[in-house]
Amino acid sequence: MKSVTTKNYDIKLGVSLYSYQDNYYFHKHDLEGCIAAAAGSGAQGIEVFAEMMMPEWPYISDRFVDLWNGWMRRYGVEPVCFDHFSDRGMWKNKQLTDEQMVERGKLYIRTAAKLGCPIVRVLHNEHIGPGVSPYRLTDVKIVEQLLPLCAELDIMLALELHAPTTLEDPAHHQYLEMAERLGLPYVGLMADFSMYEYCASTADVGLAIRQGATPEILEFYRNSQREAYFRGEPFIYEEIADQIEKLNPNDVDRRFIAMQNRMVGQGPESYETLKQYASSLVYCHAKFYDLDEDGQVDNIDYPKVIQALKDGGYKGYLSSEFEGNRRMNDAGWVDEIEYVRRHQKLMRECLEK
Amino acid sequence: MYDKHILTDEGARSIWEDGKKVGYCVNLKINYYRGLPLCCVDEIALTVDGEEVDPATMYVQHNGREYPYLEILSDDFPTDFYWLFGEKLRVVVKKDGGIEQGRHKVKVVLKTRRSYTPTMVAECEKELTFA
Incomplete structure (x- = not known):
């Protein structure tokens, strides 16, 4: 059951522990419980962010790393992605300087390396399209200064492309061009499936x-x-x-x-474009908010999205990112574990088709 | 969204010294999907039984230490004291006589900065039993 890799694709399934946020917030499961839930859903990969489930952050100890490594072994999973945030607006009247943003960026990269995560999702300035954030986030100049450390530690920075932005937006490509110019190919594109929503959830x-x-x-x-x-x-x-x-x-x-x-605009981004980009993507957030009675994501055409990734030769992880919790928990308990279990089943079916 | 849960009914009570009540406390949980440094708190506004609490009488207890509330709002407050996701932040109001034991109507407005969208504002009102 664990291995989903067969001859015609090289795609593995993971879970972002973001999906289990209510279980953690309301103390139903601790970090180990969330890892167990992900493994139990059939996933092989774990995405995590320290500020959610690692109380030692920003000073992760060797003792914690040993515990983490033990969990990875016990549950038969591997760390896939560590999430970076761009908290520039630290104070009311003062923000972090670019130099301080670089230092914080390095902290995330070093921590990811310690935890064995090969990818860092970097919260770059244009992740939800240019001009939305009140602060300048991690921009191309900051990323440029992070790449030498990435090369040293063999960490890939993943630029998360979130609706309403697109794979083709030049705002993201400036990062790739800069990396190519420097000969430091340690930044790549990451598709968040929110780009493929065709209706409201x-x-x-x-x-x-x-x-x-x-x-x-x-x-x-x-x-x-x-x-x-x-x-x-x-x-x-x-x-x-x-x-x-x-x-x-x-x-x-x-x-x-x-x-x-x-x-959502006029509908999902082009599946054909996704296919063209698939082989160059470094990671994917398999985002979802709700599932219908047939087990399909109610507003993203998973069979089409996953087919495009397969046809385009995507190699890497698809990690379940359940965001329905935040949209439904005002009305009562949302069973995140069951949602992720059904979502993993859906993705396995799409892959094996 | 955790707006309904930012004000907990756990641990609300008077604070005592030498057999006398010198204040009271409530416990808050964060209005976000991850922990944030205390310096990213933009505002905590408390109203108890319809009366606004003077921010100068408020203190925040975190990791065994107590900070005047106004101090965590100041520029250059340390960026590595994290209000952990899912964990309580104890807010103490210093007030002679504390609070009368029993039920009180408490409202909190919590504002936090998370950088990639405007400041998040959560509001929660509950009747809490103070011990």
């Missing part, structure tokens, strides 16, 4: 309704997105805007629609 719809949105408006909007996708056409909001207005949307409805129009 039921998790988001439910949350908005609990916050006061109008169920009929959200259902109509979501159905219009879905119909466009399954017709194979882009979703053009302007075509339904009049009908939405006739239903008298309130502020919550408007915020929901504006967010969806920005994040």
Whole structure:
């Protein structure tokens, strides 16, 4: 069961422990319990971030590393990715300098190496598209200064490309060009499946309704997105805007629609482009918010996304990143462990098809 | 979202010295999916029974140490004292007479900075039993 690698693809499955955040926050499982849950779902790889589940951060001791290595062995898994954050806005009136950002970046890289993680997800300045963050995050100049250490420790920096940005956005390619110029190929692209959302997730719809949105408006909007996708056409909001207005949307409805129009837009990014980029990607976040009764992700076409990665020769991990917890836990307990188990099953089926 | 859970009903009580009440405390949990350095707290605003608590009387207890609340808001406060994900931060209000034992309405507004989006604001109001 453990090994999913067969002749026609070299893709492995992992779990980002982000997926189990409620289990940790509410003390149902500690870090070891979360690793056990990931292993139990059939995954081989573990993605972790220190600020969530490693209380010693930022000073990870050798004793902890021994414990960590013991867990990796006991549960038959391997560390895959360590997440970097760009906390520049440390104080009210003062921010970290670029020099300090470089130092913090190195801390993440050294810690990843200590824990045996070959990849560091770097929170780069354009990860959700340029101009969204209130602070300048880890930009190309900072990454440039991190690459020599990456080369020394054999760590790959993964630029997480999150909706509404795209694989082709030159904002990301400037990092690759810089690395190539320096002859330090230690930064690569990482696809977050949020780029392939074709409609609003039921998790988001439910949350908005609990916050006061109008169920009929959200259902109509979501159905219009879905119909466009399954017709194979882009979703053009302007075509339904009049009908939405006739239903008298309130502020919550408007915020929901504006967010969806920005994040999902006209539909998923091109699968053909994903196929073209697949062999150069270094990592993937298999993002999901909810599963339908057939076990499919309710707003991302996993069979198509995974087929494109296979056809394009992606080599690496797909790590489950369940984000439904944050969208549904206001209404009660969200069974993250069960969600991840079903998600891993779905991905295995897509791979073996 | 953890907004509903940032104010815990655990450990709310008066603080005593020499047989007298000198203050009271509540325990908070973070409004985010990871721990943050204490210096990334932008604001903790407490209202008890409809009255705003004076920030100058508030103290934060973390890892066996106590800091005046206003001090953690100051520029250059250390960046390596982490409010751990899922763990309680004890907020002490120094007040002669403490708080009357029993139920009180407590509201907290917690603002934290996480750099890649604007400051996160969480609000939670609960009736807590103070010991």
